[in-house]
Amino acid sequence: MGLVSRWVYLLLAVPFVGTLWVPLYDHVRPTFLGFPFFYWYQLAWVPVSVALTAIVYALRNPSPSDKLEGDA
Amino acid sequence: MNAGLVIFLALFLLVTGLGFWASRWRPGDLGLLSEWGLGGRRFGGLVTWFLLGGDLYTAYTFIAVPALVFGQGALGFFALPYTIVMYPIMFLIMPKLWTVARERGYVTAADFVEHRFDCRTLGLLVAVTGILATMPYIALQLVGIQVVLAALHMSGTGVWSDAPLIIAFVVLAAYTYTGGLRAPALIAIVKDVLIYTTVLTAVVVIPAHLGGWAAIFAKVPAAKLTFPAPPPHSTGILSGYATLALGSALALLMYPHTVTGVLGAKSANVVRKNAVFLPAYSFVLGLLALLGYMAYAAHLNTLPQFRDGFAHYGPSYAVPALFMRFLPSWFVGFAFAAIAIGALVPAAIMSVAAANLFTRNIYKAFLHPGVGEAGEARVAKIASLFVKFGALVFVLGVPEKYAIMLQLLGGIWIIQTFPAIVIGLYTRWPHRYALVVGWLTGMVAGTAMAASTSFKSVIYPLTIAGYTIPAYAAVYAVIVNLTVMVVATWILKTLRIGAGRDGTLDMQMRGA
Numbered sequence: 055m056g057l058v059s060r061w062v063y064l065l066l067a068v069p070f071v072g073t074l075w076v077p078l079y080d081h082v083r084p085t086f087l088g089f090p091f092f093y094w095y096q097l098a099w100v101p102v103s104v105a106l107t108a109i110v111y112a113l114r115n116p117s118p119s120d121k122l123e124g125d126a
Numbered sequence: 127m128n129a130g131l132v133i134f135l136a137l138f139l140l141v142t143g144l145g146f147w148a149s150r151w152r153p154g155d156l157g158l159l160s161e162w163g164l165g166g167r168r169f170g171g172l173v174t175w176f177l178l179g180g181d182l183y184t185a186y187t188f189i190a191v192p193a194l195v196f197g198q199g200a201l202g203f204f205a206l207p208y209t210i211v212m213y214p215i216m217f218l219i220m221p222k223l224w225t226v227a228r229e230r231g232y233v234t235a236a237d238f239v240e241h242r243f244d245c246r247t248l249g250l251l252v253a254v255t256g257i258l259a260t261m262p263y264i265a266l267q268l269v270g271i272q273v274v275l276a277a278l279h280m281s282g283t284g285v286w287s288d289a290p291l292i293i294a295f296v297v298l299a300a301y302t303y304t305g306g307l308r309a310p311a312l313i314a315i316v317k318d319v320l321i322y323t324t325v326l327t328a329v330v331v332i333p334a335h336l337g338g339w340a341a342i343f344a345k346v347p348a349a350k351l352t353f354p355a356p357p358p359h360s361t362g363i364l365s366g367y368a369t370l371a372l373g374s375a376l377a378l379l380m381y382p383h384t385v386t387g388v389l390g391a392k393s394a395n396v397v398r399k400n401a402v403f404l405p406a407y408s409f410v411l412g413l414l415a416l417l418g419y420m421a422y423a424a425h426l427n428t429l430p431q432f433r434d435g436f437a438h439y440g441p442s443y444a445v446p447a448l449f450m451r452f453l454p455s456w457f458v459g460f461a462f463a464a465i466a467i468g469a470l471v472p473a474a475i476m477s478v479a480a481a482n483l484f485t486r487n488i489y490k491a492f493l494h495p496g497v498g499e500a501g502e503a504r505v506a507k508i509a510s511l512f513v514k515f516g517a518l519v520f521v522l523g524v525p526e527k528y529a530i531m532l533q534l535l536g537g538i539w540i541i542q543t544f545p546a547i548v549i550g551l552y553t554r555w556p557h558r559y560a561l562v563v564g565w566l567t568g569m570v571a572g573t574a575m576a577a578s579t580s581f582k583s584v585i586y587p588l589t590i591a592g593y594t595i596p597a598y599a600a601v602y603a604v605i606v607n608l609t610v611m612v613v614a615t616w617i618l619k620t621l622r623i624g625a626g627r628d629g630t631l632d633m634q635m636r637g638a
Contacts, residue, residue, distance in 0.1 A: 066214035073207035074372060076364040080352050088340030092352050093416070096206045100409040103210050107217055107402045 130459025145301030162306035180314030185270035185469030193441035195418025199350025212375035217401035221394035244626025253487035259536035320464035382479035560614035568607025
């Protein structure tokens, strides 16, 4: 397994820090389109986590067993 | 309400037709368990996306999450971080489970655990936990249907009061019996189109009636909008919120209906792609949660036409009432059909998943080891009927609060299978009997923590050296489970007690 593919999996840990460390976002301000920070911040994590998982998907080295897994 | 009722019934008829047609969709030999119970493991990326989306985001979610926000404010929003952190974990573990299941012909997670650790008892425990946790979950889907039927004034009178619910369920049981996992997979496509349309319409139309999002949030008291600062010597509700999200994510991945949806995919890569794209539903769920604040801002529970509904169903009535208050009646029928069909899809998958567990890990493992493939499929079909009627009897005979209580306990229980299943995917280091002992202590500890709050809350305030950390009991219980498992493994290995052989390495393939 190459160096890149090994470290890229760390990206999967980022949403845990961003969404589970509650003091980070337990505020009303700044508001956005009328949404208090608490709400728009967490909603914003949805596209961010999708992007992070997509990066991991794209950069991971296919494991030797992928052949056995059948084609997508 | 007439136009609404017509649309509601028309959509119900449509999915009934689809359900019965499903057995001819991508034909396979439905006399085989892997065909009936896993759709032949042939679902591609898009169908799996609909299937898992229909499976994980249930009607109960659509009723209960806004209800929790309506009643308790910010705490109810935990559903969003919960369904965000779930997917990175799914991305890591589920392709592994899919691969070993495909290679070895496993139909359930308990199959894997049984063979990996060479321990039928461990497989049995995983299966029984899965069935126990699933039953109240199915029951709550029925509650979701009950609420919208009541709102449509479709509950009959006297002995007929539950007739519409019973009819809906008999129909569901019939097409699940014939089509297996194909039926909910096909209906899930309709369900998701209805749900997306409903939610996106609601979050545009209703705020316009209420003066916009800023006006809605302004009507919610500050104490509900965010959490109070923690009291001294405590992490307050903040740790409760975070652990509720994390623990629920770990638990949901272990539920049999999740595993069944994953194993129905046609490749491990389909599972990975779904872990990337499934959060689209989470965004919709986050918006949906905010319907709770809209109901709050509109003071719906004080309006005379909704008084009976709130008296009977409590905050669960918030979403139906909100739709009836602000949306035209034909669209209300559409939205209620979305909720009702949103209950049928997961109820079908859950009953298929529970039936698979019963067949493989109880019937085949203990009662009739010589059963052939055709026998397996027959048993599973009948078991799916028992599971559904069990849930129906439960909903009709037992007060709703017990179903909710049992569902809360279900989450605490199902997470106790995480060590055996997930650690088992990576290493055989844990000793089989240590996993059994860990499971048992976790079950007892978690149940005791929930009992200490009289089953009213799943947040357990643990106090260590004068410092209180309130957290989801499932998380504490699985920590107890893991600790006991590690210590017991070390003891059992020191005593040189046999660990069995790894059945996932057998040259001989099992099943199909």
